[in-house]
Each structure stands twice: as structure tokens, then as C-alpha cells.
Amino acid sequence: MNTEILRIQGQDSKTEEMILNLGPQHPSTHGVLRVILKMDGEVITSAQPDVGYLHRGTEKLAENRTYPQMLVISDRWDYLAAMSNNLVWALAVEKLMQIEVPARGQILRVIMVELNRIASHLVFFGTYGIDIGAYTPFLYAFREREKILDLFEEVSGARMTYNYIRIGGVMADLPKDWIGRCRSFLEWMKPRFIEYDTLLTENPIFQDRTKNIGILPQPLAISYGISGPNLRGSSYRFDLRKDAPYCLYEKFNFSIPTGKNGDCWDRYWVRIEEMKESVKIIEQALDLLPEGECNAKVPRIIRPPMGEVYAQIEAPRGMLGIYLVSDGGDKPYRVHVRPPSFINLAVLQEILVGMKVADVIAILGSIDIVLGEVDR
Amino acid sequence: MLNYFKTIYKVGKSLIQGMLVTWKSFWQPSITVQFPDEKLITPERFRGALTFDKETCTACNLCVKACPTACISLEPAVDPATKKRIAKVSWYQIDFGKCNYCRLCEEACPTKPIKSVRHTHQYEWGMLERKEMFVKWERMSPSTEPSTSGSTNMKPI
Structure with a gap:
């Protein structure tokens, strides 16, 4: 009787669309990202990411910086994986100047970039746990990340903005006993993945919250230009380390993990598997590490010849590219960065539609953006 | 009904498994550095002021x-x-x-x-x-x- 009256009363009342502002100060948006959500009850009808709160104009700044100075700025794009940014800038300038880096320098770069990939995915693992509501994995992930940052600190002198990979090679050779410490870290790291699986991956609550949530179909991913673990989560095997090898990646034996459905869990799982692959790559690289010089001969003042070049690498978040135009001077004429985070973020407006508001953070976290790179 | 208890069992089991990991870590020596009293030694290449x-x-x-x-x-x-x-x-x-x-x-x-x-x-x-x-x-x-x-x-x- 009562319910019937309520139902009849409800027929007269009007529902209206609600606009919810997520961010830019929301702690789960991983930085200053604002998402304007339009909701019909609990269901999202439209989502619009609003970026630019961290814009520093580094592409324009590059036109007033010399080539080595720009390396310092490149650290600030994707600050969780600054080695990759250094590497892609160095590769672009080397491609323009046709500098051949010695094998030791190349392998050192691979070691650093892969260590940084583990550190970057560990941050994803920890913060994604927090987004879903599990705090413990965060502490475990940051314990391991701290060890990697200690290794980086010994090598480059800094913990986040390394400025280690330079044009023509690296800043300096490895310090004494570093290889031993790196190996002991890798040995220590391997059993940790079992811990992570117990803590988060195999947890039924976590699986319920991520499986079949935020499905990114493969055609949509390709049409939006998604790259990195997000694309591989949608069962598309594309990795620049295999498809367009740089820095002697063709010498290493590793596999590319891919997901099945392209949901949040697949994107998460791909990153966990990638960490295991990175451990394998670093082990092989430490075995391969040849003796000799690690730096090529580079003129003191770098003046690349006139021309344009595009260099790309597989950064932890996807395909990171640099388009560089030189007019023959000591400063770039024009620089454009192809940031994986920015392009991955664009698909958010498609995959959020039709999802419940409680899943927004789970989907946003699984895309794994770094706002420093989105806004540059 | 059976599924309900199955889910409870599954979640409870994974909870205990997770707690076992934290229990093991509990007995590990602490890695926290009590900063103003203890200080880490900076590496040789450290970039300070x-x-x-x-x-x-x-x-x-x-x-x-x-x-x-x-x-x-x-x-x-x-x-x-x-x-x-x-x-x-x-x-x-x-x-x-x-x-x-x-x-x-x-x-x-x-x-x-x-x-x-x-x-x-x-x-x-x-x-x-x-x-x-x-x-x-x-x-x-x-x-x-x-x-x-x-x-x-x-x-x-």
C-alpha cells in the first residue's frame, strides 16, 4: 500500500541531471585534474576531463634553452619516470646529430630506464590500491620504490629529477659496487611479487571492483591512439621495445604481457607482469654490460644541423615521442612532445559513460596518468 | 544462499592470507629512519646545496x-x-x-x-x-x- 503511494508520487516528480565536479583538488585524481561529470542518478552520462592546471609551457621554454639545458626541464614532464624523458630527449638530439653511443652507454640507459619502469609501476600499484580502498599495498610498494630511488641517488645524485642520461651517453659511469647492490635488489624484488599478489591481485574484493569495469574495446583504443599498458590491456600487442627497438633492446629476451578484455583489471595485471619482465631485462643487461667508454664524443657546444627529427621510446605510460626542429643554432627551433598520459586521458570521456559514479576513481586510476606530463 | 557463504569464505580467506603477509613484515627490522636524530649517509654524487x-x-x-x-x-x-x-x-x-x-x-x-x-x-x-x-x-x-x-x-x- 505504502509503496504504491510512493510510486504514484514519484511519477509526478521530475529528475534532473546533476553535474559533479571531480577535482582539481580531489586526492584521488593524482594531481590537478578536473573531471566534469554529468550524472543521471548514479550513472554517468557525460564526462569531460579539464586539464591545464599544471601547465608550465615546457615546449615553449625549450626554444630558449640549449639542448643540454632542456634535459633538466625534461625531468619535469613525467616525474615518476624521469629517466625515460631524459632518454627520449637524448635520442632525439643524437638522431639529429648522428651520434653513435657506445654499447656500454646504451646498456646503462636500458638498466636505468627499466629500473625506473619498475619504480613507476610500483607507484601505480600502490596508489591504485588506495583508490580502490586498500592502504597496505601502498606501503609495500613504496618500500621497494625507495630502494630503487637509493640506487638512482648513488648513480645520479638525485632521487626524482635525475638528469642522468645525457646527449651522447650518460652523466658518469656506475659507482663502485653498484652492480652488486642492483643484483641484490633484483633478488630481493622477485619474491615481493608474490606478496603483491596475495595482498591485492588475488583479493576477491579488488577483483570484483576492477573486473568488467571500464572496458576499453580494442578498436576504440586504437582510434584514440592509446599506447602502453592501456593498449596492451586491450589485448593489442604493441611495444616499441619490440616493434621499433632502440638502445639495443633487440638483444634482450622478454615477453610482452597482454590482457584479454581491456577492463581495469587487465590494465592493472599488465603492469604487474611488466614489472616482472623489467626485472628479467635488467638481469640480462647487467650480464651483457660491456667494458669500455660509456660516452660518445660530443662537441662542447651542441649545434645540430638544420632539420627535423622524431624520436620515440616506450615509456612506462606508453609511447613517448619528441618532435624536434633545429635551425642549426644551439637552441631548438620548435619542440613538440607526444605525451602518452595526455592521449590516454582523452579516452576517459568515452569509457566513463554508462558507468556508476563509484567506479570513476577505479577507471581513472587504472589509466595511470601523471599530470606533469598531461599538462607539461 | 550457498553463494553468499561461499563469498564470505573467499573474502575471509584472502583477508587472512593478506594479514599473514603483514604479520611476516611485522617481525622484520624497521626501515624507518628517525630523521632529526638519525641521518642517512648521502652518496658521493649527491647533489645538495x-x-x-x-x-x-x-x-x-x-x-x-x-x-x-x-x-x-x-x-x-x-x-x-x-x-x-x-x-x-x-x-x-x-x-x-x-x-x-x-x-x-x-x-x-x-x-x-x-x-x-x-x-x-x-x-x-x-x-x-x-x-x-x-x-x-x-x-x-x-x-x-x-x-x-x-x-x-x-x-x-
Whole structure:
């Protein structure tokens, strides 16, 4: 009787669309990202990411910086994986100047970039746990990340903005006993993945919250230009380390993990598997590490010849590219960065539609953006 | 109904498994460093605050050109007798509000064997005012004492 009256009363009342502002100060948006959500009850009808709160104009700044100075700025794009940014800038300038880096320098770069990939995915693992509501994995992930940052600190002198990979090679050779410490870290790291699986991956609550949530179909991913673990989560095997090898990646034996459905869990799982692959790559690289010089001969003042070049690498978040135009001077004429985070973020407006508001953070976290790179 | 209890069993089991991991870690030695009382030893290449040696500097301007944020400024000394520039610095100033701690200035510095401008291992440094970020080293101290000399400002708070 009562319910019937309520139902009849409800027929007269009007529902209206609600606009919810997520961010830019929301702690789960991983930085200053604002998402304007339009909701019909609990269901999202439209989502619009609003970026630019961290814009520093580094592409324009590059036109007033010399080539080595720009390396310092490149650290600030994707600050969780600054080695990759250094590497892609160095590769672009080397491609323009046709500098051949010695094998030791190349392998050192691979070691650093892969260590940084583990550190970057560990941050994803920890913060994604927090987004879903599990705090413990965060502490475990940051314990391991701290060890990697200690290794980086010994090598480059800094913990986040390394400025280690330079044009023509690296800043300096490895310090004494570093290889031993790196190996002991890798040995220590391997059993940790079992811990992570117990803590988060195999947890039924976590699986319920991520499986079949935020499905990114493969055609949509390709049409939006998604790259990195997000694309591989949608069962598309594309990795620049295999498809367009740089820095002697063709010498290493590793596999590319891919997901099945392209949901949040697949994107998460791909990153966990990638960490295991990175451990394998670093082990092989430490075995391969040849003796000799690690730096090529580079003129003191770098003046690349006139021309344009595009260099790309597989950064932890996807395909990171640099388009560089030189007019023959000591400063770039024009620089454009192809940031994986920015392009991955664009698909958010498609995959959020039709999802419940409680899943927004789970989907946003699984895309794994770094706002420093989105806004540059 | 059976599924309901199955789910409870599944979640409870994974909860206990997760707790076992934390239980094992509980007995591991703590890795926390009680910072002001204990301090970690910084590695040899650590990039801390910059220091400057005003006696060895030749005022060659290479560090000024190398700096990405233009935080270094200097003026070469002038010989009072001949009114000509000499290979010494009159004053040297670093704006630590802009400094990137990137080591490009240290690498550009040509003085041997010890670089004139170089990173120290000092990482504890608090400033209350913006003007304290400008650290100035003056070689030729005229009649008055320099108002901000690097050595006094570099002390940790």
C-alpha cells in the first residue's frame, strides 16, 4: 500500500541531471585534474576531463634553452619516470646529430630506464590500491620504490629529477659496487611479487571492483591512439621495445604481457607482469654490460644541423615521442612532445559513460596518468 | 544462499592470507629512519646545496651560460691600478629559489682540481624570507662587511 503511494508520487516528480565536479583538488585524481561529470542518478552520462592546471609551457621554454639545458626541464614532464624523458630527449638530439653511443652507454640507459619502469609501476600499484580502498599495498610498494630511488641517488645524485642520461651517453659511469647492490635488489624484488599478489591481485574484493569495469574495446583504443599498458590491456600487442627497438633492446629476451578484455583489471595485471619482465631485462643487461667508454664524443657546444627529427621510446605510460626542429643554432627551433598520459586521458570521456559514479576513481586510476606530463 | 557463504569464505580467506603477509613484515627490522636524530649517509654524487670558492674562480662565465634557469650571476674583478678585468671574481650570486640542482654548472666549471662552484652534501636548509634565497659571495670586501655571505647562510637552521 505504502509503496504504491510512493510510486504514484514519484511519477509526478521530475529528475534532473546533476553535474559533479571531480577535482582539481580531489586526492584521488593524482594531481590537478578536473573531471566534469554529468550524472543521471548514479550513472554517468557525460564526462569531460579539464586539464591545464599544471601547465608550465615546457615546449615553449625549450626554444630558449640549449639542448643540454632542456634535459633538466625534461625531468619535469613525467616525474615518476624521469629517466625515460631524459632518454627520449637524448635520442632525439643524437638522431639529429648522428651520434653513435657506445654499447656500454646504451646498456646503462636500458638498466636505468627499466629500473625506473619498475619504480613507476610500483607507484601505480600502490596508489591504485588506495583508490580502490586498500592502504597496505601502498606501503609495500613504496618500500621497494625507495630502494630503487637509493640506487638512482648513488648513480645520479638525485632521487626524482635525475638528469642522468645525457646527449651522447650518460652523466658518469656506475659507482663502485653498484652492480652488486642492483643484483641484490633484483633478488630481493622477485619474491615481493608474490606478496603483491596475495595482498591485492588475488583479493576477491579488488577483483570484483576492477573486473568488467571500464572496458576499453580494442578498436576504440586504437582510434584514440592509446599506447602502453592501456593498449596492451586491450589485448593489442604493441611495444616499441619490440616493434621499433632502440638502445639495443633487440638483444634482450622478454615477453610482452597482454590482457584479454581491456577492463581495469587487465590494465592493472599488465603492469604487474611488466614489472616482472623489467626485472628479467635488467638481469640480462647487467650480464651483457660491456667494458669500455660509456660516452660518445660530443662537441662542447651542441649545434645540430638544420632539420627535423622524431624520436620515440616506450615509456612506462606508453609511447613517448619528441618532435624536434633545429635551425642549426644551439637552441631548438620548435619542440613538440607526444605525451602518452595526455592521449590516454582523452579516452576517459568515452569509457566513463554508462558507468556508476563509484567506479570513476577505479577507471581513472587504472589509466595511470601523471599530470606533469598531461599538462607539461 | 550457498553463494553468499561461499563469498564470505573467499573474502575471509584472502583477508587472512593478506594479514599473514603483514604479520611476516611485522617481525622484520624497521626501515624507518628517525630523521632529526638519525641521518642517512648521502652518496658521493649527491647533489645538495651549491657552494662557491671565491678564491679559485676565474670569472669565465661558463656556469652562467650552462645554468638552465639563469640563477647564477657574477661580476669579474677589476684591477684598481690598471682598470682592467682580471681573472678573479668580484662577487658571485646564486638564487637558490631558481636553482634546479642539476649539476650543469659544476660540470661546466673549468677550475682544477677542485671546481669553484660545486654541490655539497647539505640538504637541510630552511629559509624564512625570499631574499635569503639569494646567496652572495664577495671576494673584495670593501670597508663594510658583506651583508649576506655564503658561509653564514649555509648553516642549517
